[in-house]
Amino acid sequence: RKEVEQDPGPFNVPEGATVAFNCTYSNSASQSFFWYRQDCRKEPKLLMSVYSSGNEDGRFTAQLNRASQYISLLIRDSKLSDSATYLCVVNKRGGADGLTFGKGTHLIIQP
C-alpha cells in the first residue's frame, strides 16, 4: 500500500454541485493531516488542516477517519474557481521529515 494514496481523477463536476474525494494513508501512527490546493503551473498552498473532530471552512469540509485511515474533502456549491489539483498531505511521525504528499486529485468544475 502506498503511503498516501489519492484518486488522480479528473473529477468533472458541474458548477453548483457537491463533490467529495478521499485520501488513504498507510501509517496508522500518522499525526497530522492537511489538504493543499495547487492551481495549474502554480505552487501548492495550504487549503486546510484536518482535525480529529473534523473542520469546516465556508464551503469546504475536511474529515479524518483514523479507524479506516483516510481523510476526506467535501466541497459544496462548487465554483469554477475551485478547479485545481487537491493534494493530501500526511505527517507520519511529526517533525520536518515526516511530511508525505499524495499525487493529487484533479478537479474540473464545468459551467
Added chain:
Amino acid sequence: DVKVTQSSRYLVKRTGEKVFLECVQDMDHENMFWYRQDPGLGLRLIYFSYDVKMKEKGDIPEGYSVSREKKERFSLILESASTNQTSMYLCASMGGGTDTQYFGPGTRLTVL
C-alpha cells in the same frame, strides 16, 4: 504573510552545466525543503534542512547537493545537469512550531 521566493521562474541549461537554484524565506523558519514535481509522480523530496549548515537527504538526493549557510537561504545545486533533471523545482519552508509548509513559486528547469 510568509514569503518564499525562488531565484528564477524559468531556466534553460545544457547537459553537464552546474546549476544553482536559490530559495529565500522571510519568516525565520528553521526548516527548508527542496522538491521536484513531475507529471504522474507528484512531489518528491530531494533534500531538507532543519537548521543552518544542517541537511538531510530526502527520497531522491542523487545528482543533487544543497547548501544552507544562512537561515533564510537554501540552495539546490545540480553538479552536472542531465536531461532527466528537467522538472519543476519547488522550495518550501516550515517553522513556528507548526507543520504547515509554505512554497515558493517554483523554477521550471529544462536541461537540453
